[in-house]
Amino acid sequence: MRKALAALAAVLLACSGLSACARAGSQTADGDIYRLGSDQAIDSMNPFVSVVTTAFAVYEQIYPTLVQLDPEGRFVAEFASTWTTSEDGRTWTFRTHPGATWSDGKPLTAADAAWTLNTIAAFKDGPTAGLANYVSDLDEASTPDPNTLVLRYSRPVANVLNRLMSVPILPEHVWREYAGGDGEALTTFPNNAPVVSGGPFVLVRHVPKQVALFKRNPAYYGPKPHIAGFGIQFFSSDDAMITALKSRQLDAVRTVPSTSVANLESAGFEVISSPGLRFESITVNANPKQRPEHRELADPLLRQAFDHTINRAQIVETSLLGHGRPGASIIPPGTANWADRSLQPTPFDLGAANRLLDQAGYRRGPDGTRIANGHPMDYPVILPEDTYGGAGLRSFQIIRSDFAKIGVRLTAKLLDNAAANEAVMANESQDFAMTMWGWSGGTGDPDDTLNYLTCQSWGILNDTGYCSEEWDDLYARQGAAMTPAERHGIVDEMQRLAARERVLLVIAYPDSIEAHSREWVDLPQVGGNSFSSESKIPLLSVRRAG
């Protein structure tokens, strides 16, 4: 009723022009409120249900994590102040912050961390499967005392810190009652505001698809944020979000399309372009069992020719408007220091591509299109909405035009993400020919990206149809390599293998672009984000200028 009355009154007031009086500022009696715009809404406040990045960035602000990333991409203390590893690499011991409390005054100890990890492990094949990755090979989490957490793994695990960085430590006293039986209740607990918080902020209000508001948590064990709180408004259209920033209804926008950069800069906003965590690629179906109509795609010479046909420099210049860099490795440059700098983008060389195709025996037909195995080389390229919704369609047009010059016809097949998933995975990835998609990796560790190409990921994330013992063996070795130098060596070897096999023809790395008002300072980026799901540091340090 109140809404209906408000609506009626709203119409009258809108007509009378009074609405302008209602515009709120970004200040409260407690201090400044930082206002963010996001094009991705929180799907759930329950970490066992949620899958979107925004939700995990929110958990980062309201829940402790054992470690976090600093702006240089290093793991630094958060709830754990120090950590050690046993000689065999199977036992990790963390010293946690003493005397910490949750926002409801209950003690926050290492036991909460142990409970969270053990609970995820206990139900990893069911209710907590979405977080199971973070506890794989974990035998047990125990607490010899309230400020010590001991994790025992069944084998040496190289990226323990990276995994733990992403696990929100939940208050056992709130969640324990849902972890009984088959644990299914863990997925139905909505965890609505006010959420019991252990991080620097407390969620005070969440209206799904509209807004999430946070206030400073006085009980937080870490440094006090400079801001009194922050809010995130969710938008379903980039245009409205950018307009809201320009109209000063927002202080910052998380994801700025490259087409808006010049506009925002000229309007006086600070636009930050950072090396991205995403790469765009043409995926050529490398599945040896694929359909006869395009079985030639398994030919390495053909994929090499295709690689030479991608004009990466033009794509960066035209599609990304300069906000990105040509692609070479499957590890994007934003992934700490894991990208193999020795790998260079394949040169754009139509002459070389034509020679390779001639050499492989694909002659041109009467209309100029090459013939392979008796049929014209004419391939549908699946473009999921992730790709065609942004600069991807421009990139595809450049690629299609160049492919025509080597006698290969490409046709765009636009699908939404769900339909694209289905099309690529159908019939064990035997049916599709090519896709153009984007992949995102982790900020501090390459493990996720490398995992995409394993045989184990077939039918789930491995959309290339690629599966090799060599890759899987290297993947297992890097996962158990306990010295950074050894692991870097293996990861570099894997990047070179991926480049050599050319199953993912990496096109470009779009920059991660944020914009914010110059009224705010001290807002470092972690993995290209100031609103990070891997670090509390940016929102702890941001403050109003002056």
Add this chain to the structure above:
Amino acid sequence: MRVLEYVLRRGIFSLVTIFLAITGNFFLFRVLPGDAVSNLAKVPHSTPELQHALMVRFGLDKSKWDQYLIYLKNLLHGDLGVSFTYQESVSHLLLDDLENTVVLAGVGTLGAIFIGILSGVMSAWRRSSPLDHLNTGVATLVYSFPAQWLGLVLLILFAGVLPAGGMSDQFLFDSPPFWQHAADVGGHLVLPAATMILTAYGGYTLVVRSSVLETLGEDYVLTARAKGIPARRVVWRHAVRNALLPIVTMVALDLGYVVGGAVLVEVIFSWPGLGMATFTAIGQRDYPMIQGAFLILTVSVILLNFVADLVCFRLDRRVSA
């Protein structure tokens, strides 16, 4: 008796249509390629166990027929199910969305009807004058604009003057007083409602103009003028009143599409209504949300058409099934 029979017949027809629509909605999205599980399971190190757990959680491991029967049974109990994405009750999630859409679509449609009638009558009364040409020209032009294009133009034109997205100022930590809240919603309503009004009023203008023109030539209108009744009264009391039937029919039929018609406008202006919820749910293959949203859309279209039928029947008894 004839009235009762007519109402009953239309009522039964509406119920059957709703049942068919419910069945159609259920199967339509299940035959689309892609499902919620593959979407949700697309996380690093995802496992077949996760996919299976999600299938079981959502009841997708059962046959489509079983799922359909369960859906119907739940529906009879007023239970629209639990959203795959949000893991919350669909009816709870959609209720707020529906209210928000009714606010936007209501203002948009009523505004369009009001302006459409006013400008249509003016055009008819000043037939062939520069005002008529200007009026019909603008109405025809604006009527042909796609809503999303016009919305973006308004967004750009009024950037900084009017709020660009959402339904109210989202960053108010404390609930503002009623009038302040109302003013805030009003400010946010201006651009999306204007988009709806501008893209819809032209149709009303043209229909009203032509309908009123017809009546203006009727004997009783000429008689009224000959009697010296003031022009304004002749138009509103005699001409417009008798031109109402096609206008009411159009308004009633349009009302049925009000809720669904707001989809694009809601997406552009991030208006948290049913349209935005449907748009998101389809992308996520969130079947319960899609079914719930489409059920509301279907029922509102059928219900309002039913009302339109009754109104037309009341206005003109020549109308029959």
